[in-house]
Amino acid sequence: MSLANKVLAVNNDLPIRTGAPVHSGKVRSVYWLNESDSARLIAQRGYDVAADAPLAIMVISDRISAFECIWHGEGGMNGVPGKGAALNAISNYWFDSFRSQGLADSHILEVPHPLVWIVQKARPVMIEAIARQYITGSMWRSYAKGEREFCGIEISDGLEKDQKLPELLITPSTKGILEGIPGVPAVDDVNITRGNIEANYQAFHFNNLTDVDLYEKLLKDGFDLISARLATLDQVFVDTKFEFGYVTDKLGQEKLIYMDEVGTPDSSRIWDGPAWRDGKVVENSKESFRQLLLKHFPDPDILLNKARMEERTALARDNALPEEVLMQVSATYTDIAEKITGKPISLSQNPKAEIIDVLKNEYGLIS
Template sequence: MSLADQVLAVNDDLPIRTDKPVHSGKVRSVYWLTEADSRRLIKEKNYDVPSDTPLAIMVISDRISAFDCIWTGEGGMRGVPGKGAALNAVSNHWFKLFKENGLADSHILDIPHPFVWIVQKAQPVMIEAICRQYITGSMWRAYENGEREFCGIELPEGLAKDSKLPELLQTPSTKGILKGIPGVPEADDVNITRKNIEDNFEAFNFKSESDIALYERLLTDGFDLITEALAKINQIFIDTKFEFGYVKDKSGNDKLIYMDEVGTPDSSRIWDGAQYHNGKVVENSKEGFRQLLLNYFPDPDILLNKNRMDEREALARNNELPTEVLMQVSQTYTEIAEKITGEKIVLSDNPKAEIISVLKEHYQLID
């Protein structure tokens, strides 16, 4: 069994019964179930949702994206072994902890396989909810260039790179291109202020203005909970991105939930605590892979400059990374996942065959 066989690179070609096109993102693919299958599973599995809720199968892959491109390796490696299972395991762990601590539910109803979630349809809030506890990355680059205001928040003078911020900051940005909001450029991932959200809460898909404070509380409480849990294993939670949405409870009432993924090495920066206290930053997240790419290619501006997207896509398409690079990334993902969950990440010999078998035998979703 070669390493390439253990990687689930293509996840949009599973024979899951659906009457809608498969939606494929950078890492996950979504299969909307037929109305009949959704109703059957809600009844059979007793999911806590209204009987007419649309359900989907969400299948993660081992693909790795950075700088808005998908990267591959030598020898037919189309992803990073263990990455998908590690991401799902970490998200599952935090979602469960959030629920146990009375924060909010997630979109996940069932976990048939380490690569698979059964989710309920949610109406997303059109905000990338970003929280920062340290100044690094894009915020540091902007600060170093003289910027002091971020998302309507004024930062003090004299901050040092990679240092802890005076307080936890929420620096939201747009999720997708939002049109017709005064003062908000029509572009994906642009910084916004709390006032932008308050003045246009319906355009961001909030059901009420009071839900803005709820989303902020869920963001801060979730961040604090992960921070405390990571501190126990000597890891530092630096910054993260959460996403929120609305679903209906069994009685048909709207409720705000966590969705997408939380606290993973893809959506967060996590630093090794012991190394940080010795003055060294060691990344236990995708940021390490980003830094590796910036050091690997002679012209890092291609990766950082949005105006050079064509060159960047060509770079990703035409450069297979050495196997040891992808295995280094695999080690980062699986080790941090094992530390967080306390459980071993097991690599499947053939993840696709396993998924098909589980969904056929236990969920009757494959003909």
């Protein structure tokens, strides 16, 4: 079987019985179950959720996006072999670790297949919480231009590129377009301050002011846990994105949880420790793919210049990347996943058929 057949590129066409249209993002598709199937699974599987909680099947693909485009390879390889399974395995590992260490639960209820989660519906906090331990990427570019304030936090002079920051920096931004918040433009992904959040905590969908403290604590404790684990693997946890939401348990208690994904090569920067100590940055995250693309095309400005978005879209559409490029990316994802989890990432031989089989025979969700 060719590599292309082992890639799950299209994940929104599975015959899962749903109660709402399938929601597809860049990587994941969400199938909201109907009320009767949700209630049946909650009763049969013993999930710690309200009896009438809406459930969904979340299917991760092997698609890869960078510079706001989806990329493909030669031979019909419309994704990166093993990428989806690696991302799910890493997130599962960290979410389980958070739970076992008493931090907080996640939205994941069960993992029927390496590419599939059963999740409960959460009410998201409208913040993308970025935690930074090193100055690099966009933050470094702004700093190098003279900027010293980030999300209301003053940074000292004299820092060098890729240097460790004096303390963990939380630089939140808006999740989606939020209207009517003083001092916060109504555009997606705009930087905000701790003061903005405290003064308008309800607009960001926090239940109360003390939960603003709790989200920061969960973010810092989660970051520290991941950083300490990666340090044992001689890997450097550079920065990451956290997302939070509210769910209700079977006793009717509402609680703040981790959601989306966490500590993955898609949502984080992870550097190789030995190389960093030698003064070099070797990325064990999606950043390595971005760097590959910048070197692969003769005019990297197309990828960096938002004014050239039309050209960039055409570049991604019309250029099949060499198989070795995608396999290099595959190795980045699967290698770091195996290091973190201590378990092999095996490629599904026919992922779509496997998913349909398990959801039909074990969960009764295929029409």
